[in-house]
Amino acid sequence: MHLRPPFDAIRGWLIDMDGVLYRGRQPLPAATDFIQTLQRSQRPFLFLTNNATKTPQQIQKRLASMDIHVPLAAIFTSALATAAALQEQAPPPQSVLVMGSDGLQQAIQQAGYTIVEQAEQAQWVVSGLNQHACYQQLAETTLAIRRGCPWLATNPDLTWPGERGELPGAGAITALLVAASGRQPVVIGKPEPGIFQQALARLGVDPAEAVMLGDRLSTDILGGQRAGLRTICTLTGVSTREQAQAHTPPPDWIIPDLRALLRD
Numbered sequence: 001m002h003l004r005p006p007f008d009a010i011r012g013w014l015i016d017m018d019g020v021l022y023r024g025r026q027p028l029p030a031a032t033d034f035i036q037t038l039q040r041s042q043r044p045f046l047f048l049t050n051n052a053t054k055t056p057q058q059i060q061k062r063l064a065s066m067d068i069h070v071p072l073a074a075i076f077t078s079a080l081a082t083a084a085a086l087q088e089q090a091p092p093p094q095s096v097l098v099m100g101s102d103g104l105q106q107a108i109q110q111a112g113y114t115i116v117e118q119a120e121q122a123q124w125v126v127s128g129l130n131q132h133a134c135y136q137q138l139a140e141t142t143l144a145i146r147r148g149c150p151w152l153a154t155n156p157d158l159t160w161p162g163e164r165g166e167l168p169g170a171g172a173i174t175a176l177l178v179a180a181s182g183r184q185p186v187v188i189g190k191p192e193p194g195i196f197q198q199a200l201a202r203l204g205v206d207p208a209e210a211v212m213l214g215d216r217l218s219t220d221i222l223g224g225q226r227a228g229l230r231t232i233c234t235l236t237g238v239s240t241r242e243q244a245q246a247h248t249p250p251p252d253w254i255i256p257d258l259r260a261l262l263r264d
Contacts, residue, residue, distance in 0.1 A: 012205030013045035019215035019237020024163030030258040050155035050189040052079035052128035053101035078154040078189030079107035097122035119143035128154035129170035145181040155189030191223030
């Protein structure tokens with residue numbers, strides 16, 4: 001494992017956000033400087049996040065508040081990847097019961113689908129993190145799954161890094177629905193290869209020329225490795241150095257924070 005990534009040898013960057021650029025509402029060290037460095041050097045990059053709760057517009061606004069200014073095209077969420085996967089499997093019109101927040105609701109609707117709330121109306125189920133889910137929504141989602149609706153889940157993250165610590169993620173919602181329905185979803189987000197293939201196609205970069213920069217070994221690093229990318233694990237999120245070194249195989253590089261990526 002090299003001590004420092006060869007910045008000039010990397011043609012394309014896939015970059016996670018939670019735990020990499022910020023933690024909760026708190027920007028992480030050198031986040032703005034690092035993105036500005038990529039922009040000045042005209043290095044293609046794409047923010048690749050399993051967070052399906054926010055729309056690209058909401059994410060863009062949040063980044064701008066941290067002095068990170070990027071076009072909407074630079075933001076690719078698991079909600080967008082899930083909507084694209086749904087279009088491949090079942091082109092609209094279809095009725096979809098969505099257990100998720102604004103980002104997922106908007107992505108599915110803009111892809112041409114009708115969103116329904118009752119299990120009996122649903123032809124498909126799509127689930128993600130819903131921080132305001134109530135029992136009735138969980139019940140309708142469970143009933144739709146149990147009656148045989150095909151089921152896509154945005155990502156498997158059991159937790160996400162908040163300012164106070166690890167909080168329940170989309171994978172925790174999935175675990176509840178699996179327990180209640182007895183069925184397993186098709187997962188779209190990291191570490192599954194589909195989201196990486198979609199992201200690389202957007203960048204126009206081959207896997208061997210790209211790198212995945214993230215904090216979570218089970219999604220960012222594992223997914224990048226499965227997709228044939230080199231990987232950088234930053235220790236500002238959920239993974240420790242000991243965990244990263246013990247990962248099989250380990251990331252290509254382990255860095256304390258984004259300052260390690262800035263050229264002298």
